[in-house]
Amino acid sequence: MVITTYSQKYWPSLSEFISASYPAMPLKSERRYFQWRFAESPLGSALDTYFLAVDDARVVGQACTIRDRLWDGNAWSDCYWLVDLTVSPEYRRGTVGIELFQAAMNACPTILSVGFTHRTSALHRGLKWQWGPSMTSRFVVVRPSRLAAIGQSAIGANAFMAAALLVSDRIVRPLQAVKTRIYRFRPQKLKVEAVDRFDDRFDDFFERALDWNLIQPFRSSAHLTWKFGSRPVGAHFTLVVHESGAAGIRGYMVVKLKSRFGLARWADIADFVVRPDDALAFRSLLNAAIGRAISCGVDFVRIRYSGESQIPPGIRPIGICRKRPVDAVAFHSNVPTVTTQLNQRPWALTGIVSDLMDHGADEWDFCEAE
Numbered sequence: 001m002v003i004t005t006y007s008q009k010y011w012p013s014l015s016e017f018i019s020a021s022y023p024a025m026p027l028k029s030e031r032r033y034f035q036w037r038f039a040e041s042p043l044g045s046a047l048d049t050y051f052l053a054v055d056d057a058r059v060v061g062q063a064c065t066i067r068d069r070l071w072d073g074n075a076w077s078d079c080y081w082l083v084d085l086t087v088s089p090e091y092r093r094g095t096v097g098i099e100l101f102q103a104a105m106n107a108c109p110t111i112l113s114v115g116f117t118h119r120t121s122a123l124h125r126g127l128k129w130q131w132g133p134s135m136t137s138r139f140v141v142v143r144p145s146r147l148a149a150i151g152q153s154a155i156g157a158n159a160f161m162a163a164a165l166l167v168s169d170r171i172v173r174p175l176q177a178v179k180t181r182i183y184r185f186r187p188q189k190l191k192v193e194a195v196d197r198f199d200d201r202f203d204d205f206f207e208r209a210l211d212w213n214l215i216q217p218f219r220s221s222a223h224l225t226w227k228f229g230s231r232p233v234g235a236h237f238t239l240v241v242h243e244s245g246a247a248g249i250r251g252y253m254v255v256k257l258k259s260r261f262g263l264a265r266w267a268d269i270a271d272f273v274v275r276p277d278d279a280l281a282f283r284s285l286l287n288a289a290i291g292r293a294i295s296c297g298v299d300f301v302r303i304r305y306s307g308e309s310q311i312p313p314g315i316r317p318i319g320i321c322r323k324r325p326v327d328a329v330a331f332h333s334n335v336p337t338v339t340t341q342l343n344q345r346p347w348a349l350t351g352i353v354s355d356l357m358d359h360g361a362d363e364w365d366f367c368e369a370e
Contacts, residue, residue, distance in 0.1 A: 001060070001096070003103050006038075006050035010059055014052065017059040021086045025360035028084070032232045037358055040230070042222040043067040049080060051103045053087065053096045061087035063100035065108060066355060069218035071210055072341035076218070079110040079333075081354040085120055098123065110333040114354050115326060124330045130339070132329035133306040133347045135356075140290055140319040143169045146264035146299035190250065190280060192241045192288040198224040201240070201249050209273055214309065214348040215341070219273070227352060228254055228270070235364040236270070239288055241281045250274070250281040253289045256357055257296055257364040265364070267293035269303040271352040279312035286318070304356065306349035 006014070011031070018029040027033045039045045046067045053061030065080035082104055087096045101123050105111055114135060116124065141147050146169075198221040206219050228236050235257040240249045251274030259265045269289055274282040286303075293301050303318060305311070306329065311318075329349065333339045351357050 001053060001055040001091075003099050004052055004054055006047045006052060010052060010054065013054075013057065013059040014062070017062070017088070021088075022084075022360060027233065027363065028360035030232075033360065036226075036230065036232050037355070038064065038066070040226060041067050042220065042226055043069065043218065046080070049104060049107045051100050051107075053091070053100055055091075060091050061096045061100055063104045065104055065111070068112075068353065070110070070338075070342075071214075071216045071218070072338060073213050073215065073345050074341070077110055077333075077335065077338050079112060080104070080108040082108075082111055082113040083355045101127065105332060109335055110331065110338050112329060112331040112354070114329045115356065116330065121326075127332070129330045129332045130343065132331055132342060133349070134323055134325070135304050135306055135327040135329065135349065136308075137302055137304050137322045137327070138318040138320065139322070140301040141299075142294060142301075143264075143299040145169050146266075150260060150264040150266070150299075188284060190241050190284045191244050192239055192284050194292070195238050195240055197229065198222075198238070201247070202252070205249050205252075205273070209275070212276060212348075213345065214276070215345050216348050217350075217353050219271075219352075224254070224271070227357075228256075231358075233363045233365055237292060239285055239292070241274075241285050241288075250278060251285055253285045254352075255289050255293060255301075256351075257293070257298070258362045259364045260362050264299045265297060267296070267298045267301045268351055268357065269301065270357045271350045272303070272305075273350075274310075274312065276309055276348075277312055279314045282312050282315060286315075304351045306347045309346045310348045310350075 015029045015031070019026075022028050038050060039047055044067055046065050049065040051063045052059050063085045064083050066083055068079050068081055069076045070079050085097065085100060087100070101120075105127065112132070113120070113124070139147060200221065202219075202221045202224065209216065228234075228238070236254055237257075238252060238254045240252045242249045251272070253272040254270050256268045256270045257265070258268055267289070272285065274285065290301050301319075329347070331342060333342065
């Protein structure tokens with residue numbers, strides 16, 4: 001068995017391996033989605049750090065990365081997000097997983113991961129990774145029964161709970177609709193509008209955001225176009241907020257529409273950037289995003305972020321909060337100055353990082369086509 005990097009000659013075997021490893025995430029093994037995800041980022045292809053374990057020409061394990069850059073408050077540093085580390089069941093008793101993990105670490109001066117399992121958590125600890133913030137998820141619920149279903153709640157086995165959730169659907173959904181209508185007709189100090197492309201206003205805004213003394217992932221108009229506009233499948237909308245008549249923007253949100261057939265439809269606020277003290281801009285964007293999502297027929301809205309410093313003071317807690325140990329960010333860097341900054345400064349991550357929005361399932365149009 002050998003550890004090697006991706007080559008087109010491995011694609012047939014790799015595609016079969018991915019399909020078997022992720023049966024609930026069918027897009028992962030589709031060639032077009034694979035190319036978009038790993039080869040087409042404006043930051044460069046990540047196929048040179050896509051590691052495979054190959055035994056007799058058969059792929060039996062993989063460790064993949066997604067290119068990114070981190071602003072540490074002073075400078076940009078290249079980094080990689082470790083994703084989709086998996087090994088065929090018959091090889092898990094050996095050292096294949098560790099070898100793949102170490103190959104990725106050796107190739108990437110700064111490497112991060114989020115959303116890991118108990119098995120990979122043990123690898124992090126053994127290889128002396130450090131811990132960053134935990135990603136917080138907050139939910140604005142429209143239909144409680146659908147949120148419970150997507151969370152794999154056993155409501156079918158509890159008739160009382162199922163009935164209670166259905167009753168709450170009839171209460172919560174109209175209330176959310178009323179709140180949306182109230183916001184829509186209330187005079188607004190800032191203008192929120194939907195845009196269909198990421199233009200120079202975004203790049204100007206990102207340049208200003210570098211002064212906020214936060215650990216931030218890379219963003220540019222080209223990067224957001226790749227992440228959202230050029231993806232092979234999926235549905236999203238983008239909102240910007242600005243003063244009436246002003247050329248620049250004070251913030252934006254990108255909202256992805258998701259669907260899991262037979263269970264729920266929801267909206268993920270996949271990315272947002274607002275100055276940490278601009279409560280008016282954040283509140284305007286959030287209310288508009290929730291209202292537009294509800295008009296699309298979603299059952300709940302989720303927003304994910306890494307630190308309360310991203311939410312301006314004065315904003316009331318957003319919906320239901322969930323914080324899990326598996327949602328912590330782990331990192332390892334061979335660059336001492338980067339390690340120091342990552343340990344000292346507050347982080348400002350959203351669902352745009354890693355593959356939190358790109359795990360190969362639940363795409364709105366993909367599910368509807370089925």
